Amino acid sequence: MxxxxxxxxxxxxxxxxxxxxxxxxxxxxxxxxxxxxxxxxxxxxxxxxxxxxxxxxxxxxxxxxxxxxxxxxxxxxxxxxxxxxxxxxxxxxxxxxxxxxxxxxxxxxxxxxxxxxxxxxxxxxxxxxxxxxxxxxxxxxxxxxxxxxYEAAVAGAIPIVRPLLESLAGDEITTVIGIVNGTTNFILDKMASAGSGFSETLAEAQELGYAEADPTADVEGFDAAAKAAILSSLAFHSRIALSDVHREGITEVSSSDIASAREMGCVVKLLAICELTDDPEARVSARVHPAMIPLGHPLASVGGAFNAVYVESRSAGQLMFYGPGAGGAPTASAVLGDVVTVARNRVRGAAGPGESSYAERAAATIGDVVTRYHVSLEVSDAVGVLETVAHCFAEHGVSLQTVRQAPVRDGSTEDARLVLVTHDAPDAALSATVEALRELPEVAQVASVMRVEGQ
Amino acid sequence: MxxxxxxxxxxxxxxxxxxxxxxxxxxxxxxxxxxxxxxxxxxxxxxxxxxxxxxxxxxxxxxxxxxxxxxxxxxxxxxxxxxxxxxxxxxxxxxxxxxxxxxxxxxxxxxxxxxxxxxxxxxxxxxxxxxxxxxxxxxxxxxxxxxxxYEAAVAGAIPIVRPLLESLAGDEITTVIGIVNGTTNFILDKMASAGSGFSETLAEAQELGYAEADPTADVEGFDAAAKAAILSSLAFHSRIALSDVHREGITEVSSSDIASAREMGCVVKLLAICELTDDPEARVSARVHPAMIPLGHPLASVGGAFNAVYVESRSAGQLMFYGPGAGGAPTASAVLGDVVTVARNRVRGAAGPGESSYAERAAATIGDVVTRYHVSLEVSDAVGVLETVAHCFAEHGVSLQTVRQAPVRDGSTEDARLVLVTHDAPDAALSATVEALRELPEVAQVASVMRVEGQ
The missing domain is CATH 3.40.50.720 (NAD(P)-binding Rossmann-like Domain)
Structure with missing residues (x-):
């Protein structure tokens, strides 16, 4: 033919x-x-x-x-x-x-x-x-x-491979944050608008055809982790494998997390984050986890089944690429774009730029990553509780940016809610702090723990 | 060296x-x-x-x-x-x-x-x-x-030339709408947030360094028109010259236009619009003018001095590219990206894809473009006025989508405000209607006339 x-x-x-x-x-x-x-x-x-x-x-x-x-x-x-x-x-x-x-x-x-x-x-x-x-x-x-x-392998129809590999080839990319899984973005959106929990929203998404019968690849973050590996390899001219990507899905995200995010002027998104660590080796941190991002961030308004990839580079500044992340026709569009380029290269007897992995950066582990945490605690409303909690953070070398105390919503007078947001700290120190908080007798419940990104 | x-x-x-x-x-x-x-x-x-x-x-x-x-x-x-x-x-x-x-x-x-x-x-x-x-x-x-x-010639650091010329080469682009001038976007944003008029906001922008001493190229739409010519040539594989681009600046935009937009759930943006006409020849309409777009449109939240290019294509659907539109470092980033590609081509002894103008589409004139108008009139509050106004639209073959009548805001009881939004109609018919409305004795003032896009 x-x-x-x-x-x-x-x-x-x-x-x-x-x-x-x-x-x-x-x-x-x-x-x-x-x-x-x-x-x-x-x-x-x-x-x-x-x-x-x-x-x-x-x-x-x-x-x-x-x-x-x-x-x-x-x-x-x-x-x-x-x-x-x-x-x-x-x-x-x-x-x-x-x-x-x-x-x-x-x-x-x-x-x-x-x-x-x-x-x-x-x-x-x-x-x-x-x-x-x-x-x-x-x-x-x-x-x-x-x-x-392989343009179609990342973020469906959104042109992202050529921009990272070619348009930004004269620049230094420092951060790539993607909303690269439409199913989880749809579910988190619905949870936020309907105030519903994860399980019932997943069932609804399955009925509507936005989630598969076996949703594991999407909701556990495997799909996003594969894309994070490809994006971070491209952005940092290094080989980052799937096994280098820290992965957490959205199954633990509660309506309470989403309500806490809203109180902070944030939304909860499943993010694929690729960035360089601050240490002299400048290793590549690639991770997928739910996080709170401020409503003013360009990624915050990416709704429903759409995808977006946000890029920060030293010279270009903030860029964002937005579009449909899946579907037959959008994916075919990305495939055909590659077909035209590759066929043109054949006709001219040339090959395209190929892989760029000269930088050979190592992958960082999640514990080394510097990030911020939002922690919401239910504590007994007694003298000295705030001091005990604050001491627990300080002990682990984590300083606090904001602390807010309020009575718990069910009107019980014995408990109070303590909402704390940390400054940047190594992820390992933050998770050790949270572990220690769970052991404190004054802490009735750790209601919500989530990383805060994009600030 | x-x-x-x-x-x-x-x-x-x-x-x-x-x-x-x-x-x-x-x-x-x-x-x-x-x-x-x-x-x-x-x-x-x-x-x-x-x-x-x-x-x-x-x-x-x-x-x-x-x-x-x-x-x-x-x-x-x-x-x-x-x-x-x-x-x-x-x-x-x-x-x-x-x-x-x-x-x-x-x-x-x-x-x-x-x-x-x-x-x-x-x-x-x-x-x-x-x-x-x-x-x-x-x-x-x-x-x-x-x-x-020439990546740096359109929308500063935003990678848009490669996506249009290569990533979407296997797709059919139908519409490109750009916010491609940061100065005018900054001014319109400020007018909306402060409720101020054009002249005082321009002066403020000049003081802050967001507008040049001679702001003509920006506020009269010349800069955006040049970009519209390049974008429409790329998107439609045709040669569209600057002289083919219909151009209106933002100097006539009033705080009343912006208030009317808000009442409709819209914002006013200076848009560079490139699209194919619906007639069998499918000509290229390239135009720059202020327009109302709905708050839910991806372009609506592009604020300040940022640029964005929104693209619709048959297979990929809706895409958007966002980033800084000007400045030394962002523009240099785009230049360096091209330098790497071109230098790589030299090393390989090959050339890039070059111009694609095989489609040879003709340019449409503004009168043939099908669009919608928002018209706000101050009319005498007398029997039969609405009928007269409606007749004027019908006479020019323009049908109305919504009509809203309210007393004018200054509390005068003799006049009323009539806000009309038309259905799609040829631009020539719409502007003839507006001309005729200005002649009607019942119409005290045509308070605001603006195209409505992005729906």
């Missing part, structure tokens, strides 16, 4: 080009689910525009699928292109470009490696694989002198 | 490279004002990182300046590099890369053309020149087979 303008459409100057220049760019598509189907549809519908932008038509020579009998609504796609033998497809040897939208580790990894070894460039949307084993793929692409592009 | 790691720093594998590979990338800088000074500083400070990202060191071989006696605080820059003969500098013949940050039409245009003809790639921040005469430059770069990059 040559999905480009026919020869009859070409003008005189085009006809004057040599015959080799008219060769189509040969593409294989691996996977034809939600994203793959959208990619196949756009390759067909946008054929003329793609050919104009690339300089040659694209020809889809095969589409690898798992279930040949599944009904597919793909007008314009020749059914003879479907094959269940993905391995044979990537071994053809005449491919310019392989698009991998199967997802997961295997067989995606083997197929991509085989494609690269056979001289094809690869466009992938596979965040799990890149976070798990990116360097193996980058090195294989580098050895073969071909491209490996 | 070789601003890269010295040979002694290189490891064994680097030393094994052939001598030609060790050649530095030769750079000339034209202009050393706010932006040029920041570029020179970063080229020196970031030399090691830039060399690692490019694969070879950069060598600044000359800096063209106008005023040799001006005091410059540029540690690390050899004073012998300064020259007042920019023409001789770009004619050297051994340059890889020329950075133009002089601004204005001449001599910038001649210098860029000479540089391109002599085989150097060019990075420029010159929005006025690109909007005025971009195609001449694009064609010269294409003929010479070199790069012409």
């Amino acid at each position: 040559v999905v480009g303008p026919s020869e009859g459409d070409e003008d005189v100057s085009m006809a004057a080009r040599s015959e080799t220049n008219e060769e189509p760019v040969k593409v294989a598509l691996l996977g034809c689910g939600t994203v793959g189907g959208a990619v196949a549809r756009l390759l067909s519908e946008q054929a003329d525009d793609l050919a104009a932008r690339i300089g040659r038509p694209l020809e889809v020579v095969g589409i690898a699928i798992r279930r040949p009998n599944r009904q597919r609504d793909l007008p314009g796609i020749d059914p003879s292109l479907f094959t269940t033998d993905a391995e044979a497809l990537v071994r053809r040897g005449d491919l310019d470009l392989v698009i991998e939208v199967i997802g997961g580790i295997e067989p995606a990894r083997s197929l991509i490696l085989t494609a690269l070894e056979n001289g094809a460039s690869v466009v992938t949307a596979n965040k799990a694989l890149l976070a798990e084993d990116g360097p193996t793929l980058y090195e294989a692409a580098d050895r073969a002198g071909v491209d490996l592009y | 070789v601003v890269g790691p010295s040979e002694g720093d290189e490891d064994v594998s680097m030393a094994a490279r052939s001598e030609t590979n060790e050649e530095p990338v030769k750079v000339a800088l034209l202009g050393c004002g706010t932006v040029g000074g920041a570029v020179a500083r970063l080229l020196s400070e970031q030399a090691d990182d830039l060399a690692a990202r490019i694969g070879r060191p950069l060598e600044v071989v000359g800096i063209a300046i106008r005023r040799p006696n001006r005091q410059r605080d540029l540690p690390g820059i050899d004073p012998s590099l300064f020259t007042t003969d920019a023409e001789a500098l770009v004619r050297r013949g051994d340059l890889d890369l020329v950075i133009e940050v002089i601004g204005g039409i001449e001599p910038a245009r001649s210098l860029i053309l000479t540089a391109l003809e002599n085989g150097a790639s060019v990075v420029t921040a010159n929005k006025a020149l690109l909007a005025e005469d971009g195609p001449t430059l694009y064609e010269a770069a294409d003929r010479a087979g070199v790069d012409l990059y």
